Amino acid sequence: MRSFESLNSDNSEALSGLGTLKLPDISDRSFWESLPADYREERLKLAEDAAAKDWPEILMSDYLRFSHDGNRTYFEDRFFTRRRMLTSLVMGECIEAKGRFLRKIIDGIYLILGETTWCLPAHNSYIRDTRQFTIPDTSRPVLDLFSGETAAILSVAEALLRPVLFDESPFISTAIDNALHERVIAPYLRFHFWWMGNGLEPMCNWTPWITQNVLLTAFTRPVDTDSVRATMKAVTSHADDETTFSNRRMSSVEIAERLRDRNGRVEPPDWRTEHWHPCDDELSKIYRSAVKSVHHFLSEYEEDGCCDEGAQYYSHAGLCLFGCLSILNDISHDTEKPWSGSIKEFAADETKIRNIANFISKVHVGEDYYINFADCSPHAGRRGAREYLFGALTHDDALMNFAAEDYRSESWTERLNPSEENLWYHLLNARCHERMMNQASDISALVTPDAWFPSTGLMVTRDTHYVLAAKAGDNADSHNHNDVGSFILYKDNRPFIIDLGVGSYTQKTFSKDRYDIWTMQSRYHNLPSFYDTDGRLLMEHDGEEYRATEVSCRMDETHSILSMELQNAYPGLDGKLQRSVIFNKDSVLGDSTVDDGSCEEISYEEKVVIIKDHYDGKLKFEENIITYEKPVLEDICDETSLSERSGTDISRTKASRQAADGIHDEIHRNQYIIKVGNTGKLHAFGFSEITVEELPITDPRLGETWKHSCYRIKLQASEEDVSLIFS
Incomplete structure (x- = not known):
């Protein structure tokens, strides 16, 4: 086991040079319109299917099913359907950019924002392997797998649609950002959840999975710089003296005459919008905590890179490790230099990480069958963009070929995987689709050794x-x-x-x-x-x-x-x-x-x-x-x-x-x-x-x-x- 003395030390000094994660938003038409026509057509079909469905209703009695009779699926089916629908709609709107799906998207955003909790009832506890609380405590949000996943979906959706959401109302992004802070970022910075690692108990797929989604949540937000604060002040204030234009001193008619905007609305200067954005200090703490958690996760693996949770959980363990490394690399401005920049933190584990990456090809049987010990199905999922990019990150041509070959053999439904709710994964798919389709086939690289x-x-x-x-x-x-x-x-x-x-x-x-x-x-x-x-x-x-x-x-x-x-x-x-x-x-x-x-x-x-x-x-x-x-x-x-x-x-x-x-x-x-x-x-x-x-x-x-x-x-x-x- 690694020595955790340095990992558990607290260094509160703010880091310099951390940037935001660059995503192609809806205004980047050069990206979205460059996608192949057949790809765009299939994505739009999924968006149209989602638009034709009713948003599922979720009641607290559905949440209570787990504690009353042990049933997980009744609540979870509704919970995940909302997120899958939202992801398909956002991808469709970005591709088409006609506003056809926007109202449905806003409905979905506010339905999810209105949920009492984003934590599954099966995960509603603060200490590992203890009995779940029946009702969520909204004053202490539990940051579980799907609180993190929900935050990642909303944060990426807001980042992709920010221009059109702002045109509809600036309060949409405000509501999303404040909810992300209240339900994910603040709990992450306030409480040490077991999956964050302490060197005293084993980690599992929860560690990279949630850490990846916290990074997505934090580093897709506009940073709370002086310029951002000035912009928000300009939007919400028309006077230096907040009390000048107050109903305590001035009639509503007079305030309206002086402060009404072109649409007839008035922002009260004595009650400004509270809009959270991460500051440098918060981002530095998140960065350091994420790096520590990844180290704790890696310490559970031996050099052979075997995922003891099985091939199916590789998608949440090994591939979310890739997600963490990729995001850390991107925000440190070293996207062209794998194994440098922020992920130089993990240089000592380079061989282990490479073996974690190619584990999935070693347990592949053929077609869509995989070796499946533990809680794993022999149908462990098809391969695609994340495996391909993990191969690129670790300089593993065989893994890249394996992922591309499997992707090309898939149906459109398998390639686009509408059952996957994480919007960032779909964005990676869009970025890599042509590269995987055009990857030169190397049969020798597909021969898997013992x-x-x-x-x-x-x-x-x-x-x-x-x-x-x-x-x-x-x-x-x-x-x-x-x-x-x-x-x-x-x-x-x-x-x-x-x-x-x-x-x-x-x-x-x-x-x-x-x-x-x-x-x-x-x-x-x-x-x-x-x-x-x-x-x-x-x-x-x-x-x-x-x-x-x-x-x-x-x-x-x-x-x-x-x-x-x-x-x-x-x-x-x-x-x-x-x-x-x-x-x-x-x-x-x-x-x-x-x-x-x-x-x-x-x-x-x-x-x-x-x-x-x-x-x-x-x-x-x-x-x-x-x-x-x-x-x-x-x-x-x-x-x-x-x-x-x-x-x-x-x-x-x-x-x-x-x-x-x-x-x-x-x-x-x-x-x-x-x-x-x-x-x-x-x-x-x-x-x-x-x-x-x-x-x-x-x-x-x-x-x-x-x-x-x-x-x-x-x-x-x-x-x-x-x-x-x-x-």
């Missing part, structure tokens, strides 16, 4: 047909599932052996009862379970002490092998549990066959992925394998050929076997051949009985990936040494 991440014990290895990932590590990852020792297998870019991911977030998801949720448990991962004589189940447990030991990873051009001891992952397990994950790459396959001691030889071509487990305890030992396609028994190998059973559903195997000439000897039932849909086969050795459990997918979030039921194959071991061979 990866080993010692910080988390993650191995990702591949050949021309298979991608295999296996995880050692511990059960204390951010967004952890109890999955030490589990593995995932894809064949020809299709899911073969899977990790289910996580269902819709509820109150229970981040509570002490998290591991009562079935998708979090080791028995619903590709791992063993154990039962005592009374049938009590033993699974893995959460916590850093529940971990793999004796971990060894070896990878070369022909083989990859990850081996580990898993006894410590199971509380009170009475014996050794050794697992080896072996991958024989296609470069070594030939026509030879291998005798595994079974009654049927398996060709070497079929021995692609091998899982070998050894357990020397006394408990009942059961393997679990999770599949997407339905497993069907193809053959049982024993002394009498049972190949005529080909096509038998595994769920009926036990009854069928009992009727088959009284064959009960376990040694005759130690090889099973299971066909998993049309994807591949599983050869199982050392098991006495196999059953299958259908896993209906009823949760909406799981259903986004898994369009039908998934399956758990349960294999009861009859020997200390068992093998699972996938082909």
Whole structure:
């Protein structure tokens, strides 16, 4: 860990040379009209779709759903829809500049300004991992992920539309700026939220995500300089003596005659508009605090750059780190000199940052599939401008090619991603669209090498047909599932052996009862379970002490092998549990066959992925394998050929076997051949009985990936040494 003495020191001296973040506002027609016609057309379609919708109503009773019944989605659907609509409308107005969407935009701005809080009910607490308050305290706004996100949306929207908003009324920008100060900037400068870092507890994606959005909020505001104050004074005052033109001394008719503007309005000089803009001292404090937080975040990563929250959270961890670095670089006027200026603060972490950046390409399977341990979906999002620019910042041509190639393969909906609410990301997309579309394709740069991440014990290895990932590590990852020792297998870019991911977030998801949720448990991962004589189940447990030991990873051009001891992952397990994950790459396959001691030889071509487990305890030992396609028994190998059973559903195997000439000897039932849909086969050795459990997918979030039921194959071991061979 980094020493935090210097990070936590307080230096209140104002910095010099900090500028505002330069954005192309609506008056910059050279930028907006230079966008390709098809891009502008598709953006306008999204704006028109948003304009046709009604703004969602949000009630306090919707907010209270979380504390009353644990439901997050009812409130959040309405909350996020407002922000997505506003973002689409702002992009459309900037592209067209005809005022067609302006009234709808102003409605959206004031609806969001009128919300009691911008903090989600699931985040409404001040101290980490403590119970949420049911009602927000408006005198102490909580700065959570989506307070920051909302502030960033409003601040970028105001910056882009400032000229036309001012023409409508200067009070629109005033209302936005004052709300940003009250709800985000003032709390940020007043209170040390846990995610800001202190060197005493682990950080996660909250740190760069909120820090990025605070930087966007602060550094898109006009700075409170003497010239700004003079301008505002000229707008709101017509006399040096505020009391001269007061209703205390002068009639309304006389005041109106003297001070009425050309539109007939009068600004009372004895009650001026209060319009917050950041001063140099505030910006310096924000800058320093942001730099400290980024350092705290980076200290959580090892040099390998692995995101233990998974590929899906890379978008909020690694890419928001990019956001912080990019903004810090821009406001220090070093946009042409990456790794200089403000981000020279992080020069010591240059290699680590580069590895954080390209992590996403190393866990890419193919098409839109990614390796997905923890609370991560295998559909972890498509790549685009932020990855491309992160590659440019870190001088990683392969990452730039990876992002551009994926972007070009996407539909317009995927490219423009209307489900993303952060307006700044859409602006980056507009800036980079042509560059990504015209990026020269470099096929050699798209070949992803094997990866080993010692910080988390993650191995990702591949050949021309298979991608295999296996995880050692511990059960204390951010967004952890109890999955030490589990593995995932894809064949020809299709899911073969899977990790289910996580269902819709509820109150229970981040509570002490998290591991009562079935998708979090080791028995619903590709791992063993154990039962005592009374049938009590033993699974893995959460916590850093529940971990793999004796971990060894070896990878070369022909083989990859990850081996580990898993006894410590199971509380009170009475014996050794050794697992080896072996991958024989296609470069070594030939026509030879291998005798595994079974009654049927398996060709070497079929021995692609091998899982070998050894357990020397006394408990009942059961393997679990999770599949997407339905497993069907193809053959049982024993002394009498049972190949005529080909096509038998595994769920009926036990009854069928009992009727088959009284064959009960376990040694005759130690090889099973299971066909998993049309994807591949599983050869199982050392098991006495196999059953299958259908896993209906009823949760909406799981259903986004898994369009039908998934399956758990349960294999009861009859020997200390068992093998699972996938082909």
